[in-house]
Amino acid sequence: MVAVPAGVPDVPGIRLTATELMSLRDEAAARMRHRPLTRRAGAVPARLAGAGMDLREIRAYVAGDDPRRMDPAATARTGQPHIRSLHEDRDDTILLVADFRAPMLWGTGAALRSVRAARHLVQAGWPVALRGGSVAALMIAGPRPAEIAGSGGDGPMISLCAALARQHDAALAAPADDVPLAGGMARAMRLSPEGGRILVATGPDGWQGAESVLAALARRRVLTVALILDESEIQPPRGVLGISGGGHSRTARLLAPDLAPGLARLRALGAIAIEVMP
Structure with missing residues (x-):
């Protein structure tokens, strides 16, 4: 049994566990078994012509x-x-970048934004590992990001799941809200080979300030930025809400953010920008 760090609620959706991330393996394996290669009967996958x-x-x-x-x-x-x-040589590699900074450690639905980010990353990592590809990870929660070098197979992927859970526990115990994403993302150049894939899971504005490093990564890699959206951003509560704190109170009305400019900016940088709904 894994001990729960002091101050970290042991509640599903708040605390991330390696067990739930490892359980996504079977889901990935099932998708790989049942996904048709093509609509045409008798077709088989073939390697493309290239410069291998x-x-x-x-x-x-x-x-x-x-x-x-x-x-x-x-x-x-x-x-x-x-x-x-x-034949074209293609590296089946993916770098999973988890944003565990303070703005990710909240949520109004069934799980924190950070927990959903980790699940999204691991769902992308398991198919690569099962194919024998290489999966690496970069976890940004404080001034010293944690990293897992690329490797393939079940064993390394299980270790990666455990590392994500440990880093998430550490982030919950000591949230860091003044850590720029750009500093951690600079390590991605070393962890991801040219031609590889990078998947970054962050909030709607978590990537801002890292434009230069994102553009540099996108030039020689397939970079996807997954914006993990909260229920309150998809369908804000109606009516006026009361807000109080520090002896002060006020009323406010929540509005759904306009994500179109941010998505357009990410695409202009060369990244694939996607929205991950609750």
């Missing part, structure tokens, strides 16, 4: 082909120019 090292085919040269790939033997044998077509 493995030979795909030797074929006749056509205008636009790279002459550096000319195959001398086939050209001499047929009397016509032939080139070597190669």
